[in-house]
Amino acid sequence: VVTGQTEVGAETVIHPFAVIGGIPQDLKFKGEETRLVIGARNRIREHVTMNTGTEGGGGLTRVGDDGLFMAGCHVAHDVQIGDRVIVVNNAALAGHCIIADDVIIGGLSGVHQWVRIGQGAIIGAVTMVTNDVIPYGLVQAPRGVLDGLNLVGLKRRGVPRADITALRAAFQMLAQGEGAFQDRARRLGDETQSDYVRQIVDFVTAGSDRSFLTPG
Missing domain, CATH: 2.160.10.10 (Hexapeptide repeat proteins)
Structure with missing residues (x-):
């Protein structure tokens, strides 16, 4: 219908x-x-x-x-x-x-x-x-x-190896870095040259009605 x-x-x-x-x-x-x-x-x-x-x-x-x-x-x-x-x-x-x-x-x-x-x-x-x-x-x-x-998905879409490496490093910083989650993302934004990492930074710093899922 x-x-x-x-x-x-x-x-x-x-x-x-x-x-x-x-x-x-x-x-x-x-x-x-x-x-x-x-x-x-x-x-x-x-x-x-x-x-x-x-x-x-x-x-x-x-x-x-x-x-x-x-x-x-x-x-x-x-x-x-x-x-x-x-x-x-x-x-x-x-x-x-x-x-x-x-x-x-x-x-x-x-x-x-x-x-x-x-x-x-x-x-x-x-x-x-x-x-x-x-x-x-x-x-x-x-x-x-x-x-x-989602490493399998990244590889299937042909994301360059250098960007996958940058994403892995970014995830480690978000998971284990000092300060609040948004502050860690801002520091990533100051350091990264990867457009894929920049997507994460922009997503986290854009503001939201919800909190963020973080590593358990």
């Missing part, structure tokens, strides 16, 4: 029993006209639900291009999803989440409201994510813990 104020991009395939564009599951919603915009070439499998936005959240839920949303997953109101994102079976994204490009969210995982997940991060199966995840982070365990970098 495709309903409501919903736009679906070219070559996106929606499988049976999905409900796309349903009203938000938010008690504050009073029937305002809000939207869901889905990009091109997405694959949306059976029993997926994607809701429109809310007036208080900007009125728009957005899904990028080339994503895969496996059976039973949920995209709540006002979520913003980038390109090439994979959401595995029965994972749920709560309202207002921001999911950057190339993220993978494992099956049966839950992402808390307002959480940001940075580019190229991977969330293991059956994981609760309650705080922001840095770009290229690897999150595991039932209660999400930042457990390293």
Whole structure:
């Protein structure tokens, strides 16, 4: 079922029993006209639900291009999803989440409201994510813990070896350096010449409604 104020991009395939564009599951919603915009070439499998936005959240839920949303997953109101994102079976994204490009969210995982997940991060199966995840982070365990970098994903995308080495060093500084997490990131920004490390610095210093997942 495709309903409501919903736009679906070219070559996106929606499988049976999905409900796309349903009203938000938010008690504050009073029937305002809000939207869901889905990009091109997405694959949306059976029993997926994607809701429109809310007036208080900007009125728009957005899904990028080339994503895969496996059976039973949920995209709540006002979520913003980038390109090439994979959401595995029965994972749920709560309202207002921001999911950057190339993220993978494992099956049966839950992402808390307002959480940001940075580019190229991977969330293991059956994981609760309650705080922001840095770009290229690897999150595991039932209660999400930042457990390293998504090295497999970096290599698959052809990231240069020098940048992977720089990312590893940056992770060690973030994990073990002195001072607050944001202060460590600022020091990285003063030292790095890697654009990939700069993405982490910019993500951490941008400000957020949530704290950050840190190494356990």
